Amino acid sequence: MKVYIEPIGKLINEFSKLPGVGAKTAQRFAYKVVNMTDEEARAFSEAILNVKRNVKYCKICGNFSEEDVCDICKNRSTETICVVKEPKDVIAIEKLNEFDGVYHVLHGTISPLDGIGPNDINIKGLLSRISGNGVREVIMATNPDVEGEATAMYITNLIKPLGIKVTRIAHGIPVGTDLEYADEVSLARAFVDRKTL
């Protein structure tokens, strides 16, 4: 006989589609939902539909937005554009409260092995934003992995000839890490990118 009754089995199946959620965790989540009040379950269910209904991509920067143009693009100076891979990178940077320019979300990085070329990510949008809009600096904030570096290099080669300053976020050993425990690649980068005091 089947172990779970159907509605619970189905919900467990849905929860297991979430990243990093295995069978046991999905089961715990499903039991939690069973024990929710009707009100709570409705709010949960509604929040999921709501995200699909009300979240679109800003048509300027590609970040998540409730309207055609996101709040960041509406309200900030476009002198500095920070280029990131995904919307969640925008959140990570916004949480710092350090950067007050605008973003450009590529929605991916160039990765020939996965069949993702320059035309598959939002590079064209970036180029059209740059041409004649008073942009002074483009900060490449893609991840420090092979694809992120390659994408940063590719875009740099396109933009630099336009006379716009292109920068890359610094890599090195994380703050608070003992040299002894730093990974070798980061430590090597920290030496290459050392600065004069």
Added chain:
Amino acid sequence: MKVYIEPIGKLINEFSKLPGVGAKTAQRFAYKVVNMTDEEARAFSEAILNVKRNVKYCKICGNFSEEDVCDICKNRSTETICVVKEPKDVIAIEKLNEFDGVYHVLHGTISPLDGIGPNDINIKGLLSRISGNGVREVIMATNPDVEGEATAMYITNLIKPLGIKVTRIAHGIPVGTDLEYADEVSLARAFVDRKTL
């Protein structure tokens, strides 16, 4: 400014209510939902509502059921009743495919510190099932913690005078564990409950 746009913030908030889900994980889940197709999101949302709508408790054993009486109570011999704390314990035992009797779900254990007494859990239902229904054995399968043991003892004292065999699942060192690494309480129990070969 707020870091998340409202629909995403709300969904992250909903996901953080799930057991063991913190802010970062909730964010990953929410992004996963944003990237789902409309179809997938609807199925997910529907599964949550469905569980609330269609899952009730079996009025005989207290386990989850789609109908008034669950499949287990409908189809199996009631000679042996296995008493457990929660519906998920039923699942754990059913997965073994070893036990072919029926269950009784207490929905809690006696825990004076939390203000849960014998009348707050489903003991009455168990007693009324036992009286005059040809029950031969009651297996106490509550957890091997203080509350589980106390509840097992309490119920045993009620049932034994009725002339019904009451058993307790065995405790000891888990199969596959080295003695060296077994916890002391389990190892002590393994000695006390040793059996003649």
